[in-house]
Amino acid sequence: MPPRRVTTVTVPVDGRSCVAFESYTGRTPLLTIMATRPALLVTLTLPERVEAGHVRFARELAALTAKYAIEVERSYRGLPALTCHPA
Numbered sequence: 001m002p003p004r005r006v007t008t009v010t011v012p013v014d015g016r017s018c019v020a021f022e023s024y025t026g027r028t029p030l031l032t033i034m035a036t037r038p039a040l041l042v043t044l045t046l047p048e049r050v051e052a053g054h055v056r057f058a059r060e061l062a063a064l065t066a067k068y069a070i071e072v073e074r075s076y077r078g079l080p081a082l083t084c085h086p087a
Contacts, residue, residue: 011035031061 017035024030028046044061046054071081 009040011038011040 013035014037017033019034020030020032022030022032028048028050031044033042033044034040067083071083074081
């Protein structure tokens with residue numbers, strides 16, 4: 001069986017990049033990630049019926065985003081990374 005292909009997009013962010021969360025009554029929430037150069041807009045949406053896999057994805061996203069935020073702040077403060085991966 002051939003290996004699965006995975007598309008990866010790497011976008012540099014700057015101080016004008018942002019994220020937005022919108023919650024609605026009676027429908028699923030939206031999470032939007034915006035970067036300015038090059039322009040990128042990603043909006044994560046869910047179907048009307050949320051399943052266990054959607055919850056698992058959201059929790060993994062939250063956990064990895066928290067780790068990312070910690071590493072960004074450590075880098076900003078000149079502290080060594082907590083988790084290192086070979087470049």
